[in-house]
Amino acid sequence: MNEPVITPELVAKHGITPEEYENILKILGRVPTYTELGIFSVMWSEHCSYKNTKPLLKTFPTRSDRIMVGAGEENAGIIDIGDNLAIAFKMESHNHPSAVEPFQGAATGVGGIIRDIFTMGARPICAMNSLRFGELQSPEVRRLFRGVVGGIAHYGNCFGIPTIAGEVCFDASYEGNPLVNAFCLGVLRHEQIARGAAKGIGNPVFYVGPATGRDGLAGAAFASQDLTEASAEQQRGAVQVGDPFMEKLVMEACLELLAAKDAVAGIQDMGAAGLTCSTCETAARAGTGIEIELSKVPQRATGMTPYEIMLSESQERMLIIVNKGHEAEVQRIFDKWDLPWSEIGVVTDTGRMVVRNHGEVVADIPAAKIANDSPVYHRESKEPEYLNDVRAFQISSVQDTTTATQDLEALLAVPTIASKNWVYRQYDHQVRDGSVVCPGSDAAVVRIKADSLPMLSEGQSETVPAGTEKYIAMAVDGNGTYVYLDPYEGSKTVVAECARNLACTGAIPLGSTDNLNFGNPHHPELFYQLKESVRGLAEACDVFGAPVTGGNVSLYNQNPHGAIDPTPTIAIVGLVEKKEHITTQWFKDEGDVIILLGEAVDEGDPNLGLGGSAYLQNRKGIKNGTPPRCDLKKEKAVQDATLDCIRAGWVKSAHDCSEGGLAVTLAECCFTKNVALNTPRFTGAQVDLSALKCARKDALLFGETQSRIIVSVSPANADKILAKAKEHSVPAAVIGKVTGSGKDSELSIRLAQETLSWNVSAIYGTWWNAIGSVMDAAAH
Amino acid sequence: MNFAVLQFPGSNCDQDCVHVLKNVLGHSARLLWHKENSVGDADAVIVPGGFSYGDYLRTGAIARYSNVMAAVTEFANQGGLVMGICNGFQILCEAGLLPGALIRNRSIKFRCEFVWLRTGPANTPFTCKAPEGTVLRIPIAHGEGCYFADPETLKKLEANGQILWRYCDEQGKVEAEANPNGSLLNIAGICNEKKNVAGLMPHPERASEDILSSSDGRILFESMIQWHCKK
Structure with missing residues (x-):
């Protein structure tokens, strides 16, 4: 030869x-x-x-008591969920292949992660994904976006796995180098672990x-x-x-x-x-x-x-x-x-x-x-120059808003914030009869039942107690902007937000899997981002009891214009102990009391939660400023308080405050319940923030101060929530009530200076159609 | 009642159907492998959803030639109850057990979401428990669910009361906006002339338990059970 x-x-x-x-x-x-x-x-x-x-x-x-197969040992980690049941899960990237051939690149990303799960002896029961693209105005970005979503749908739908949750973000830094991180989860009995x-x-x-x-x-x-x-x-x-x-x-x-x-x-x-x-x-x-x-x-x-x-x-x-x-x-x-x-x-x-x-x-x-x-390399790291600019930025250089009504409407149309129905309606998210909370709420919940499991050996009797059902919650999060502006603090926030999504659903974290999407490690400033980010992720995963069971590293994410925003994505998987604890984000009944858990605005943050915010980026064209701080102790307390209240049976809805701040969160609570094709359900809300001290309207409405959750409860339970919050030393305030449902529902927010109001049906339309109108109007 | 749920390579909803028939409704249900030549002692056959044979060539086009479909055809010709769901509907059309065809959704995209269905005549084994006009909330999940047939066939279907489910709005009004895939006459499901074979694109087995947010789909299976038990 x-x-x-x-x-x-x-x-x-x-x-x-x-x-x-x-x-x-x-x-x-x-x-x-x-x-x-x-x-x-x-x-x-x-x-x-x-x-x-x-x-x-x-x-x-x-490590944790529940981990049966840990990070790096095998193709995926395995966690004990009780009653002789275990779950295997992992997330992996397929960024480069998707950049070159979006449909097949994304499809084989899904295929690869599914194989990692059944290799462990587990039956794959659901999938998620975390996707990032450039700005949708670009035809090339639309081509990649359409191709990636089509590829994931093709593979997952045909394989017969529900794609039950995910996130999609758009930012110029991903132009030409989209991120495609695919997650899969499977279930098995303890004795079925394969090696x-x-x-x-x-x-x-x-x-x-x-x-x-x-x-x-x-x-x-x-x-x-x-x-x-x-x-x-x-x-x-x-x-x-x-x-x-x-x-x-x-x-x-x-x-x-x-x-x-x-x-x-x-x-x-x-x-x-x-x-x-x-x-x-x-x-x-x-x-x-x-x-x-x-x-x-x-x-x-x-x-x-x-x-x-x-x-x-x-x-x-x-x-x-x-x-x-x-x-x-x-x-x-x-x-x-x-x-x-x-x-x-x-x-x-x-x-x-x-x-x-x-x-x-x-x-x-x-x-x-x-x-x-x-070989093992300890790469050189150097704090990037740009961070000096970031730290020098002062929010006082930006005028407070005078157009708050339009700001909310505009933010709801920002593709990163807008409804992702154009995406998830292409994914079969219900096959296998286990999808209890489908895409559209903070975290997805899947039911594990007897036929979710791999088959038993011939003649072997069942080792799982009869009638056992388990509810597993999961979410995936990332925020490249925060991590770019502050690699350590931003990475903590990414984990905190993911854990918060789980808490809002009623789940306790079991473990996590991460995907580190970064630039070229030979570049000291890019390696600094990676190093600091890992420090933040590790610290936060520890606090929330979500040890890392595996994951994937994707470096060299650069295009000719430079590196992508450093983007660690994290998926956390949790257990909802009882069916009754499963909670969704939308308001339920007229007359319910709306309570804000956590500080309305972090006054200790010089940027008042606006640094790196969606508001600043999209309404002021500024991608700068130190992002909101993430105090892990405070965050844990808010999540624990929420979970306690959910488990006590007091909470009708819980939604975490993230991109777009309080105003976007409240709007979402009013309109995210969707019953069927063309059948959204609306509630109104009357919110009064006039008693809250804050010098800036924009910070109060659109600031992204961390560690905040909006819950709604029946009036009889409101005091119990406030008392429980106090027990956890979590600030809590009644900020309004849920009002009538139907087409005329109105969201009104009273501030010290003025009262703002929106027709819920109208802003819903903006939010629901934002991505579809761009994608379906544009020629291929 | 004994159900046989067919299992082709690429079937995805086979276990879901067995789960609902057995665990939710308390009847006997077993998987029937595509290489089998007989439906055995089954009282009814469910052709489940999925991507039989990977949807290669054309949805349902290969499955119709499987051993088990010859047995199902014979069973149907003798009056046995057969219901095809999603890919099962496509297979029954390909096999000639139901008229018409399912083509690519008008939107060119796969669609997964709940829809509203208006139930047709109640004089069939698949609708006997739901008075005509009953509105059901059941999800769809398909890329090729646009029902198509020539005008004569459509006329016949209507005249014979073979259109069992149509896409409608929440109030039961059959209108264009409620149609998720461009199906002619908003057709979601039909039966044959003898009314012992039915097919529909929506997934009743995904809407048979409250925890999955709708149990409207149970009425289809319960109708079959009632019809069989009265026989």
């Missing part, structure tokens, strides 16, 4: 530094083959090795799923470099093509095989770095070796080289290590589902990953060395 000669240029082209190459020579004791060079390049890419972020990731809280380890010397190694093609060649390496026009064009072929139908079959077959008693010794999906990653990681985890024969790998294209087969990222493939003597089970089950399978190798005791092609050795590498001994 004629393989390219290893030259310094070829090494550089693989993104391997001269020092890393020296290390490779040391590990191998010789010059690597072309295939080996490819293997090292993908395994030591940031995407697979976390070489630039490992030291930071170690600072995350990762990605190649255990048992002599055990056969099976390849299952569709044949390997040239698609997605070296996608992991592609994701670990700056995105440029040239790289995008050149890498168009690096984007994988997804087939959700195939994945659905592979999942059903894998879960069936996992239920076959003692058949499976280890299982791992072929995601990033495909066959390479799955073979050496499973061997490394078990401390064994693995030997495979490439001619036995089902191939879609003719004449594929060993290099191509090892680095292909063809989708929907799995590697299964089968306990010897159970080979027939694989055949029986995969034949039943009409799926390709092939025995391609064997587990050895050599500790080496040996790859043969028609008998000839093309790679022979110590598995543990490549999987675990990737």
Whole structure:
């Protein structure tokens, strides 16, 4: 076989530094083959090795009594939710592929994360996503947005998983480099946890799923470099093509095989770095070796080289290590589902990953060395210059508003704040009969029932108590602007807001998964953002009892104009203990009392909550100023008070105050209940803020002071809420009442200076149609 | 009553149907694999939603050639009750058990949301518990749910009372704004001439429990049960 000669240029082209190459020579004791060079390049890419972020990731809280499989151990973390049930969940990015080919890029992002979940032995039961794009005025942004949403819908809908929640933000910094973070959650019984380890010397190694093609060649390496026009064009072929139908079959077959008693010794999906990653990681985890024969790998294209087969990222493939003597089970089950399978190798005791092609050795590498001994870099960090400007900004340089009525109308039409129905109505969010709170409230709630679970082994009796039902809440959040303006404080806020969304739903956090979307780590100012952000995230996750169970790092998010806003996204998963505690954000009944939990305005913040606010950005054209502070102690107290009140049965609605401030929150409480197509339900609200001390109208109405929640309660329970808040040392004030429902409902807010009012139906229309009117009016 | 719920590769709503029939309504329901040649002792067959065979070629186009569909056709021809939901409706149309076809939504987009349905004549196994004009709140989730048939077929459907569910507003008024996909005559579901085979795009199994915010869908299954028990 004629393989390219290893030259310094070829090494550089693989993104391997001269020092890393020296290390490779040391590990191998010789010059690597072309295939080996490819293997090292993908395994030591940031995407697979976390070489630039490992030291930071170690600072995350990762333990609790409930965690059964922790961060970094396996393909996803697992948390005990009681009654012998557990959940597996994780979030992962597919930013670069989505920038190049939005539909397939996003679709395969969904496919990849679903595989991570069923690889753990869990049945995937719901999905979420966190998306970021440039400004919608740009036709190119609309193309990406339409493609990404279409891709997620295509994959999730066909696979049969409800896409139950998410967030979508628009900001110029993501132009050309959209962020696509996909989350999946699955359920299983405690004894059903599967491991990605190649255990048992002599055990056969099976390849299952569709044949390997040239698609997605070296996608992991592609994701670990700056995105440029040239790289995008050149890498168009690096984007994988997804087939959700195939994945659905592979999942059903894998879960069936996992239920076959003692058949499976280890299982791992072929995601990033495909066959390479799955073979050496499973061997490394078990401390064994693995030997495979490439001619036995089902191939879609003719004449594929060993290099191509090892680095292909063809989708929907799995590697299964089968306990010897159970080979027939694989055949029986995969034949039943009409799926390709092939025995391609064997587990050895050599500790080496040996790859043969028609008998000839093309790679022979110590598995543990490549999987675990990737380089670790402590990157240089330097506080960015721009932060001086941010700190110098004073809100007094901006005049208070004289157009508050229009401000609210305009903010409701800002795509980041507006209704995302154009997005979530394209996602099947109800399949599997478990969607209790659907998209449109603070957090989604999914019900776990007996048939949500993977099947039992034949003859095995149920290990979950009869009639058990569980309610799992989840939300995903991010705020690139806050983190840009203050990486540490902003990152705390991101976690706080996500936890607050859960509290409003009635859930106690169980754990979290994060996706760190940042720029090039070689740039000290960008690395500073990453470092400070992780510090904030770690601190906040700890306070809210949401240890990190896994996640993903996506660096090199740059376009020719610079880096994206640093954007950590976090998904928190929580447990709602009783069905009765499930709470939604919209007002319920006329006459109910509206209470604000938390300080109306943080007077200790020189910008009064307006720094980096949606109001300042969209109404004043200013993206500057230190963002609102996040006092974690105060925040925890507000959330605890809210949860106590919900669990006491006093709360009819709870909604967190975030982008757009109090005015946007109140408007949303009035109109977010949607019964069916063209059937929104409105309430009015009469709110009086005139007693609240605040020098600025805009700060009171649109400021984004943290740690605030709006609840509504029947008049009889109002005092109980105030007393409970006091117990938690949380400021609380009755600020108004819910008024009549129907088309004429009015939202009125009385301030010291004037009384503002809006027709709820009219502002609802603005909010509901803002994204759809842009997307459906514009030609493709 | 014994229900058989078909299971094709790519069926997604099979378990949901079994859940509602068994756990919510207390009847017997089992999955029937697409390679089977008989519906066995089933009293009724549900063809569930999903993406059978990945919707390759055309929705329902491959499923109709499966072993089990030959058995279902025979069962239907002998008067057995068959209800197709979403992809199941598409399959029944492809198999010729129901007239017409489901084509791409007018909006070109997949749509998932609750809609209002106005129930047609109550003299069928699928509507006998709901007086004509009953308005139901049931969700849809499809990309290809626009019902299409030639004018003659439509005329026949109307004349024979075969249009069982139409998209309407909350008050039951059948109007253009209430139509989520461009279906002719706002058709959401129909039955065959003999009235033992029905298909609809909305998902009654997703609206059969209060915790999922509507139990209006139960009346379809309950109608089938009542009809069968009276027989």
